[in-house]
Amino acid sequence: MMNASMGSFILIGSFVFMLVMKFPITFSLFLSSILTAIFLNIPLMSIVQRLVSGVNSFSLLAIPFFILSGEIMSQGGISRRLVGFANALVGRVRGGLAQVNILASMFFGGISGSAVADVSSIGAMLIPMMVEDGYDSDFAVAVTVTSACEGILIPPSHNMIIFAMAAGGGVSVGKLFLGGLIPGVGLGILLMIPTAIIAYKRNYPKQKGFGWKKTLKLARDAFFGLFTILIIMGGVISGVFTATESAAVAAVYSFIITFFVYREIPIRQMNSILRNSLKTLAMVMSLIAAASSFGYLMAFLRIPQAVTTGLLSITDNRVLLILLINVMLLVLGSIMDMAPLIIITTPILFPVMVGYLGMDPIQFGIMLILNLAIGLTTPPVGSALFVGCSVGKISIEKATKAVMPFWIMMLMTLMLVSFWAPMTMFLPSLM
Numbered sequence: 001m002m003n004a005s006m007g008s009f010i011l012i013g014s015f016v017f018m019l020v021m022k023f024p025i026t027f028s029l030f031l032s033s034i035l036t037a038i039f040l041n042i043p044l045m046s047i048v049q050r051l052v053s054g055v056n057s058f059s060l061l062a063i064p065f066f067i068l069s070g071e072i073m074s075q076g077g078i079s080r081r082l083v084g085f086a087n088a089l090v091g092r093v094r095g096g097l098a099q100v101n102i103l104a105s106m107f108f109g110g111i112s113g114s115a116v117a118d119v120s121s122i123g124a125m126l127i128p129m130m131v132e133d134g135y136d137s138d139f140a141v142a143v144t145v146t147s148a149c150e151g152i153l154i155p156p157s158h159n160m161i162i163f164a165m166a167a168g169g170g171v172s173v174g175k176l177f178l179g180g181l182i183p184g185v186g187l188g189i190l191l192m193i194p195t196a197i198i199a200y201k202r203n204y205p206k207q208k209g210f211g212w213k214k215t216l217k218l219a220r221d222a223f224f225g226l227f228t229i230l231i232i233m234g235g236v237i238s239g240v241f242t243a244t245e246s247a248a249v250a251a252v253y254s255f256i257i258t259f260f261v262y263r264e265i266p267i268r269q270m271n272s273i274l275r276n277s278l279k280t281l282a283m284v285m286s287l288i289a290a291a292s293s294f295g296y297l298m299a300f301l302r303i304p305q306a307v308t309t310g311l312l313s314i315t316d317n318r319v320l321l322i323l324l325i326n327v328m329l330l331v332l333g334s335i336m337d338m339a340p341l342i343i344i345t346t347p348i349l350f351p352v353m354v355g356y357l358g359m360d361p362i363q364f365g366i367m368l369i370l371n372l373a374i375g376l377t378t379p380p381v382g383s384a385l386f387v388g389c390s391v392g393k394i395s396i397e398k399a400t401k402a403v404m405p406f407w408i409m410m411l412m413t414l415m416l417v418s419f420w421a422p423m424t425m426f427l428p429s430l431m
Contacts, residue, residue, distance in 0.1 A: 003040065008301045011036040015294070025337055026283075029290035036297050047293045054292025054343075055285050058244060059165055059173065063158040063284060065247030068277045069228070069254045074108075074121040075273055076258030076265055078225040082107040083125060085222035088215040091207030095199020097133055098143045099192055100207070101126045105147035106154065106188045107226060116376075118148035119387045127392045135204055138402035141392035145384050145399070146406040147191055149373040152338075153184030153366065156232050156250070161243060162288065162339055163365045166295075166346035171361045173243040174236040175428035179362040181233075183370060183417050183424060190409040198405065224257045284339055291343035304348040311352055318357055322418050325349060326371060333375020334382065341372055363424045367417050374410050377403055 014035050018028035030051075037047050073079070086103035093099055104122050123144040130140040152159055155177035164171040198204075228250050235246040259267055298304065315321060332341055345368065353364045376384040379396055389399050416423050 004301050007036050007040050007297075008303055008306075010039050011294070011297055011301065011303075019335070025340060026286045026290045029287075029294045029340060033290070033293040033297055036301075040297075040300075042297075042300070047296075050293040050296045051289045054289045057165055059161055059169075060285075060288070062156075062161050062173075062244040062247035064277070064281050065244070065251040066156050066158050067280050067284070068273070069247065069251040071273050071277045071280075072251070072254040072258050073225060073228070075269065076254070077262045078222075078258070079104070079108055079121040079125060081218075081222045081225060081262075083122065085218045087207060088218045093196070093199075094206055095135075095195060095204040096207035097126065097130045097135065098139070098195045098199060098204065101130070101140075101143050102147040102150075102188050102191050102195065105144070106150050106185065107222070108151060116148075116383050116387055118151045119144055119384050119391065123148070123388055123391045127388070131392075133205055136202070136402075137392050137394050138398045139198060139202075141388040141394055141399045142402035142406055143191070143195055144391075145377050145382075145388040146403060146410060147188065148384050148388075149370075149376060149410070150184045150188045150191075152369060152373040152376075153180040153187065155180060155229070155236075156243075156247065157369070158284070159338055159342060159369050159372075160365065162342045163346060163369065166343045167350055167361055167365070168347075171365060172428075175362050176365050177233065177236060177243070178427040178430075179366050179424040180369070181427055183366055183413060186416070186423065187370075187410065187413045190413055191406055194405040194409060224261055228253060228257075287337060287339045288343060291340035294340075295343050295347060298344070299347060304351060307348050308352050308356070312356070319419075321352070321357060322359075325353065326367070326414060326418060329368060329371035330374060330378075333372040334378040334380065336375075336381065337383070338369075338372045338376065341375075342368065360421065360425055362428050363417070363421055366424045367414070370410075370414050370417055374407070374414065377407070377410070 011032055015028050015032035018031060019025070023031070033047055034044065036042075037044055083100060083104045086100045086107065087096070090096060090099040090103055101122065104126070105118050108118050108122055123141075127137070127140045127144055131137050151157070157177070157180060160176040160180065161173055164173045164176060231253055232246045232250050235241045235249065236243055241249065258265065259270075311321060311324065314324065329345065332345065349368070350361075350364070353359045354361050359367075376382050379385065379400055385396065385399060385403070389396055392399070
């Protein structure tokens with residue numbers, strides 16, 4: 001018992017210490033696992049085996065394909081076409097460019113599945129455009145950063161694949177994809193409310209309206225990009241192919257559309273696309289591998305059971321427990337990256353949420369992912385917030401203040417996901 005307690009202290013304590021000392025999170029996870037294994041006399045080969053087995057999963061093959069597909073689409077002119085189509089739909093209202101930003105993020109999220117990619121692609125185009133049109137730079141960054149989180153909920157989302165794996169493989173990725181659709185769209189609609197209020201208050205400009213012919217042309221231009229979502233969702237829901245196969249099909253489709261239909265970039269740019277995709281993939285997979293060894297030691301030390309006992313000793317009230325877990329996830333999401341947090345927290349919280357509280361695994365997965373998505377917009381480690389500030393050339397402090405009204409909408413969406421099961425379970429129940 002003493003060894004287990006000390007081992008738990010070394011595992012968690014060394015990890016937190018290294019995070020505070022600004023070690024890269026992958027090294028923090030791996031080195032704390034090594035130190036704990038040495039203390040517990042666990043062969044280091046076991047830790048290495050866990051590193052390998054953590055990424056040795058057929059389901060995880062979907063991640064490189066989704067990353068590649070998103071990178072091809074973002075460089076191949078799809079983001080510009082999506083912005084044009086969104087502009088035709090909502091641009092004519094007061095603060096139209098801000099609403100265009102939210103709607104374009106909704107469309108682009110269904111293609112890339114990455115908040116950071118959304119901010120880098122849509123934000124790099126729309127933030128300067130909004131500032132030039134008279135919008136405050138902090139408002140432009142706030143809208144871009146928060147709306148980018150729609151892409152983590154709207155399929156495809158590689159974070160849902162990671163959750164399905166961390167939950168033991170018994171959770172359907174297809175149902176997770178469906179479960180995130182309504183919350184993702186709902187988040188976008190709710191974000192439009194403070195956007196409209198601030199736009200009217202500050203008298204931001206409207207965009208020029210489009211005629212039907214122009215609107216239809218913009219819709220036709222955006223169709224091939226939007227069709228990627230139908231390929232992924234339709235294929236998975238109908239059972240024609242798995243999530244992994246759908247990712248591969250989407251990558252091939254995006255390659256054909258970008259280089260043979262749109263033809264805005266030369267084929268030699270594929271080298272740059274593959275390089276960028278490989279960098280992103282290396283970060284994601286190394287995090288998953290390191291987090292797997294960390295998770296193995298947590299299970300060995302029975303930390304999940306200790307956390308369950310601790311939470312239930314505080315309260316057995318269902319509402320309070322869910323609120324407490326949400327607060328804990330929001331705090332963790334603000335200081336750690338999403339992928340390792342999913343792998344670490346899923347086995348800890350799954351027994352409480354699904355076993356004790358009876359929440360469906362799909363609902364819990366969407367709740368967990370939305371919590372951590374909010375963390376991408378919060379200091380000190382919010383990667384989407386940092387990218388947005390870099391694009392908008394403003395300080396974190398200024399952006400954080402501007403994001404606050406949008407956090408309220410994000411938290412409202414989180415409460416709906418946490419306490420109203422039909423929001424996540426309606427579409428999966430149709431499968």
